[in-house]
Amino acid sequence: MNSTGQVQLPAHGDGPERSTAQEPRTSVLFDVWLLGHLTASMLDAALAGSGLNADDFGLYSMLRGWGPMTPGRLSALTGMRQNTVSTALQRLERRGHLHRQANPADARSTLVSLNNAGIDAHSRAAPMFLAAAGPIERELAADEHRVRAAAAELDSALRAATGAAPRPYPAPPQPESDGESVALVTSPRLSDAQLAEVQRYARWVVHRDDPATPAP
Numbered sequence: 425m426n427s428t429g430q431v432q433l434p435a436h437g438d439g440p441e442r443s444t445a446q447e448p449r450t451s452v453l454f455d456v457w458l459l460g461h462l463t464a465s466m467l468d469a470a471l472a473g474s475g476l477n478a479d480d481f482g483l484y485s486m487l488r489g490w491g492p493m494t495p496g497r498l499s500a501l502t503g504m505r506q507n508t509v510s511t512a513l514q515r516l517e518r519r520g521h522l523h524r525q526a527n528p529a530d531a532r533s534t535l536v537s538l539n540n541a542g543i544d545a546h547s548r549a550a551p552m553f554l555a556a557a558g559p560i561e562r563e564l565a566a567d568e569h570r571v572r573a574a575a576a577e578l579d580s581a582l583r584a585a586t587g588a589a590p591r592p593y594p595a596p597p598q599p600e601s602d603g604e605s606v607a608l609v610t611s612p613r614l615s616d617a618q619l620a621e622v623q624r625y626a627r628w629v630v631h632r633d634d635p636a637t638p639a640p
Contacts, residue, residue, distance in 0.1 A: 452578065456578070463478065464477075464478040464479070466478075466556055467481065467553065467556060470552050470553065470555065470556035471549055471552050471553065471556075473552075474545075474548055474549035474552055475519075475545060475548075475549075476545065476546075476549045479512075480515075481546070481549055481553055482502075483502075483512055483516075484516075484521075484538060484542060484545065484546040484549075485546065486498065486501065486502065486592075487536065487537050487538045487542070488537075488538050488542075488543060488546055489592075489593075490592045491535070491536065491537035491538065492523075492525065492535035492536060492537035493535060493536065493537075494527060494530075494533045494534065494535060494536070495509050495510060495513060495533075495534075495536060496533065497589070498536070500588055500589035501588070501589050501591070501592055502588075503582075503583075503586060503588045513536055516538075516542065519541075519542075519545070520539075520541050520542075521538060521539060521541050521542030521545055522536060522537075522538065522539060522542060523536070523537050523538065523539040523542075524536055525537075569596055569597075572595065572596045573595055573596065576591070576594075576595035576596070577595075579591055
C-alpha cells in the first residue's frame, strides 16, 4: 500500500511474483490466435527450403484440392480479404505456379488453380508438412478425432459469425466403436490401470442384461 492508501499491484510480467489472481481473462478467440501463430511458426520452420511458407502451403492445398475456383470463392472459403487473395495470387503468378482460365459461368471473372509447376512445388513441400504433423498426431493419439471435431464446431461458429462460405470438407468421422470400449476425455489422463477398470465397467453396462455377466 502506498502513501495514498492505494494497493499497488505487481507489474505484469513473466516473473514468479505475478499472482494467478491477476491473470487476464481469455477466450476461445484468444486461444485460436495463439494456436494460429504457433502453427504458422512451426510450419514456416518445417517448410524452410521448400520455397513455400505456412500460408503458401495452405493456399496451394486449397487450390489443388478444391480448385479451380474464382478468387472471390477462395476469399469466401478462407476468410481472407479479397485484396489479400489478389496479392497472394499475384505471388503465385510471379513464381509461375498459377493457371487462370475463363469462368464459363461468369465472363466477368476467372477461375484459378495450380498449374503443373505449382502442383510440383506443393508435392515437394508435402513431405515436410507431414513430418511436422506427425509429432502432433502422435501426441494427440486417440484424442485426435475429438480435437478435430471440436475444431470443426469452432470453424462453423466462426463462419456463421463472419458470413464465410461453409468449409469445403466435412468434419472427420468419429472412429467406429465395437461396443467394448469407451472414449474418455480426462485431464489429467487416466492411468492404464484406471482405463482398464473403466473399460471393464463399460463392458458390464453393455452386457448387464446377460445373467452370465459378472458385476465389475
